């Protein structure tokens with residue numbers, strides 16, 4: 195598992211640890227890890243040209259001390275001092291003593307153009323708002339130069355706690371972060387600016403407390419996958435009911451059923467007008483044309499994909515919500531949701547909106563949901579008393595129970611932004627719910643497998659390709 199902590203938790207942990215170690219020790223641990231990472235990026239340190247963008251705080255201090263270490267190993271290191279009167283004194287002295295030099299920001303672009311590596315030490319967890327103008331032109335010069343950009347702790351300009359980017363920010367190739375991942379490194383849009391992540395252990399773990407965020411890794415997913423046992427019959431493995439599709443959108447029904455079957459459901463019951471199309475593709479489906487409560491026994495329901503917005507669709511959503519098994523509501527089903535009705539359910543509910551659907555549920559603009567994903571998903575979970583999976587470039591899963599870390603999915607890929615891929619995710623996740631995974635686990639394992647399937651399919655893909663690759667993703671996690 196990867197854990198993320200916000201600024202307050204990091205500062206509190208640092209305070210406790212600092213009281214127990216010699217002054218400056220933490221910064222030296224950070225600088226040593228940072229210099230080692232820069233060495234790996236450069237390949238050869240001796241003779242490399244390195245530029246340190248040094249802001250006024252300890253983030254600049256980390257970068258300057260790392261610069262000093264690289265200078266000792268034979269790199270030509272130039273620090274650009276963004277706040278010349280408030281530069282970290284010890285860091286600058288160490289750099290100069292190691293043979294580095296310092297220049298004014300006006301001279302920055304000329305040295306950056308020739309650099310092999312630029313260290314972004316403008317701001318870290320103490321940064322407020324976007325980059326200031328002098329920093330913007332240096333960040334642009336770094337981006338245009340052929341240098342590798344290594345961000346110290348965070349790409350400067352991003353919000354450490356939320357992943358928001360409120361102005362200009364550095365776009366890094368690698369971010370070397372200290373002690374724990376910050377939400378801004380895991381959640382878009384900021385995460386998209388961080389590049390590859392590298393965590394340096396500075397000894398904070400014992401003091402960090404509960405995580406705010408979690409990102410499942412292969413081993414975590416493997417431990418949650420519901421593999422059948424010798425005694426499993428179809429009910430033990432989970433029968434999932436799918437109420438999806440319409441005359442107009444029968445394809446959504448096929449895709450949701452495909453996702454469910456590929457994710458190991460013991461059986462899939464399909465209810466709705468898309469039965470013919472479903473049977474043509476998946477003859478093993480148990481199809482009925484009546485209403486959900488006549489469909490027979492299921493362990494979880496998926497309702498909504500391609501359902502349309504008709505009185506009949508509303509009745510279907512209402513009936514499914516009246517059931518006493520876990521329910522996943524997606525797509526058109528989300529348009530008809532009453533928070534009180536969802537809160538009053540006896541079994542868990544999982545909502546899976548994309549940013550547009552989340553915006554409609556919240557009464558926000560879509561752009562605000564995309565900019566403030568963490569706040570959006572938490573607000574929805576609290577309002578509906580439901581688990582919420584917010585789809586997007588970084589899919590998030592929030593649970594209504596207080597203090598439960600939000601899960602961030604690490605396997606996304608831009609190729610998933612294809613028509614119908616959400617329908618596959620709903621069937622896949624519904625199948626995990628039917629296998630009795632806790633809704634938060636079902637949602638995060640579903641998102642993980644879905645993203646991994648798309649990655650394994652490599653390149654342009656259709657939603658059916660994603661469904662067809664789920665078994666390969668399952669095996670990949672198991673291997």
Ligand SMILES: NC(=O)C1=CN([C@@H]2O[C@H](COP(=O)(O)OP(=O)(O)OC[C@H]3O[C@@H](n4cnc5c(N)ncnc54)[C@H](O)[C@@H]3O)[C@@H](O)[C@H]2O)[C@@H](O)CC1
Pocket residue numbers: 208212220221224249250251252253254256316317318319320321322323324325326329346347348351372396
């Ligand atoms: N506290 C500690 O023990 C450790 C801190 N470390 C480093 O220290 C960083 C935090 O240091 P600080 O608290 O000094 O904060 P930062 O260095 O992140 O930034 C604060 C400084 O930047 C200025 N500033 C804020 N927003 C700005 C903006 N938009 N543009 C330009 N300047 C801006 C502030 O006036 C302040 O001087 C961490 O991110 C990490 O890199 C590491 O050395 C590990 C140990």
Ligand SMILES: [K+]
Pocket residue numbers: 253314315316317318345346347348349350
């Ligand atoms: K930084």
